[in-house]
Amino acid sequence: MMHRLITILLFLTTSLFSYAQSDEVVIRKIYNEALTNGRSYDVLAYLSNQIGGRLAGSPQAAAAVEYTRQVMLDFGFDTVFLQPVMVPRWVRGEVEKGRIVNSKKIGSVKVNICALGNSIGTGIGGISAQIIEVQNFEELVSLGESEVKGKIVFYNRPLDPTLINTFRAYGGAVNQRGGGPVQAAKLGAVGVVVRSMTLSKDDVPHTGATHYQDGVPEIPAVAISTNDADLLSSLLKDDPGLSFYFETHCKMMPDVLSYNVVGEITGSKNPDEYIVVGGHLDSWDNGDGAHDDGAGCVQAIEVLRIFKALGMTPVHSIRAVMFMNEENGLRGGTRYAELAEKNNEKHIAGIESDRGGFTPRGFTIDAEGETLDKIMSWKSLFTPYNADDFLKGGGGADIGPLRSQGSVLIGLYPDSQRYFDYHHSAIDTFDKVNKRELEMGAAAMAALVYLIDHYGL
């Protein structure tokens, strides 16, 4: 009898949780739970240190699927399931060699390279050709086929250090990496070398996706570090006929089966309406994908764990989704939206964390009018947590395809100063993540999910 009474009391307490307390109190409890009993850091340690880099289609990606599935089962989420999706399988190969050849000043010099994702390889023996530096496509085009044909094009426009938001700096330079090979190949170039997409000056090359285009020859492309880019540029000033050699064995394999991993707490009143929080589970292969985007994945899981730990039963269903293949295909994000459409799952909002596990400054919000006003009205609730920069802006690549069903898309907006130091490189490792910064990002997302769930959108 006593037991039953306790059960009833517990049930009442639980179901009344989100209504009986002020938003301030609920959000304070969310932060306290994240900062006191947070699990995101431990989960990220395993994902980074035990599994490591996990490019789509790799054994590590499969391990990450199984691991995060088990973690969410262990946390007792109501449902945990996999969404099958075919993904591209690009492999780097064992060999990556780069060399400045026979420069007047310092002779031949070894250069660390890493192939750009999706690039073809040079094959055994590599390629060696004169290298010419350009800052942008306009400069390349002005050189014309006569100057470019048979050569390697070196894209060397740096990220603009004066931009305070480093994502803007990245956005202003990354077309060299994504579109550089196609533009160079159109003029007959045989290869591409790209300055790494980072603001830091060091010896670490940063990879990232490049894209080919039907009807344009596919040429191999690699990144070099910013220090090596500066060196190469300075040598070219005295030695405009300089050659460069590189060898890569990377290649695209047939598509393979992989999965989005989905954990769910089912809504008490509107179970067929969803709020999704997510990150992408795949990462580049050269580092451990700790910030990009292990952080986003473990934060998404943590959001649901916090709801469970505090006994918060949401009105709508909330899901943590580990999207697969953001880095070189976006197949997981695309598939998730297709299935949502097919299964009549109305997604009222998506929140993605894919800008690193740094101290959250707020959110970027892709919404208009009254919806935007409503979200903006919650801003002051985040002031005590220094996370009240609510800006208009994009949500995230993986949740992007949900736009077609009118979901409000929101991106966690962390401090951006350190992100590109590590991004897509061998130094995107667990030691670069601070426990509290990671936890505060999860707490901010959980607080926003609570508000969206409670007040609707």
Next chain:
Amino acid sequence: MMHRLITILLFLTTSLFSYAQSDEVVIRKIYNEALTNGRSYDVLAYLSNQIGGRLAGSPQAAAAVEYTRQVMLDFGFDTVFLQPVMVPRWVRGEVEKGRIVNSKKIGSVKVNICALGNSIGTGIGGISAQIIEVQNFEELVSLGESEVKGKIVFYNRPLDPTLINTFRAYGGAVNQRGGGPVQAAKLGAVGVVVRSMTLSKDDVPHTGATHYQDGVPEIPAVAISTNDADLLSSLLKDDPGLSFYFETHCKMMPDVLSYNVVGEITGSKNPDEYIVVGGHLDSWDNGDGAHDDGAGCVQAIEVLRIFKALGMTPVHSIRAVMFMNEENGLRGGTRYAELAEKNNEKHIAGIESDRGGFTPRGFTIDAEGETLDKIMSWKSLFTPYNADDFLKGGGGADIGPLRSQGSVLIGLYPDSQRYFDYHHSAIDTFDKVNKRELEMGAAAMAALVYLIDHYGL
């Protein structure tokens, strides 16, 4: 003739600089200079990696005095000089050993310890005694002399992880370190062990100053890591009679001569009125003092370098001051204010950076009424740089003594999540500092100095 014309034009350009341009434009130029040509990171590299930990009175502190003097001379500041000041000289000694003795569960276990600054040593052979855990002074006092006499007191109250500003968490725990030995000795304790003042769970002990009191016996005091504190606490639950052993050879030596290092750009109109930016040059000996407070020193130097580089001639004199002996005496800050008083140097404002070289969120301002309103009116100028958290709060320990002459005291307010992970420990090293975060702190201070200089206070 042409040369003279150019000189005149240059002179006009220079002297008109701060009047001919909007505040927005000037501040944008300051940030651009810091983020494009910044030198603070290089100077910090030398201070951290070549000189390292530099406790007041040590050879390293002397090296740091000479190095920063030379840096400021090389940067061409109008005046660079030293202010002699006698400082305490505490030395750690070679030996630091700690051990949990003969516990029931795991026997004897070695524990990393570090002596608290200013502590006496145990002498050769160390001390071994029963150890009792308390959370605070009230609990200690309630135990009374009968329970405390002859024992080692273990202060184990953690920093509160739910406080978003970690300085508040630190402030809520640090009395154990500063006052713990006196409180324990009053009840007859023979030694003190303190849980490290950090929110992170790791194996690194954190030092910091402790204080003795006339008439109370001086007993030796050490810090242990948070992991070891948790271990010790858990062992004590099963084994309340547990003993602890530690040996330290630290001691206080006679005072020695040291210096504040001052660089100055002389004001064009009010050269006898000063705006001072500063940090403290001394650091604890166990790490490299990169964040605490090498960062503040190099940022202060950078503020003046930016003024020089942009040809900005201030109306008032501006000074970069490397204060000596903040960590265990505050002699430098005290002496600086005494000399300012004696030499009729009116200090309209002091800005200190002593909270680490992390992304600046804004400033804490120790002012009232119209003065505070005036500073608050500049807040929006810092919004484009995400540094517009202008809060009422303290300036900094070293500039504190300037309050007696009515100076407005301001502290740079960086993001605080990571600071205490490194603070006063062996891992306060250069690799923990991000170049852009450091530079943005210098830029924020330079912008504020410009506004104070231009509009007065």
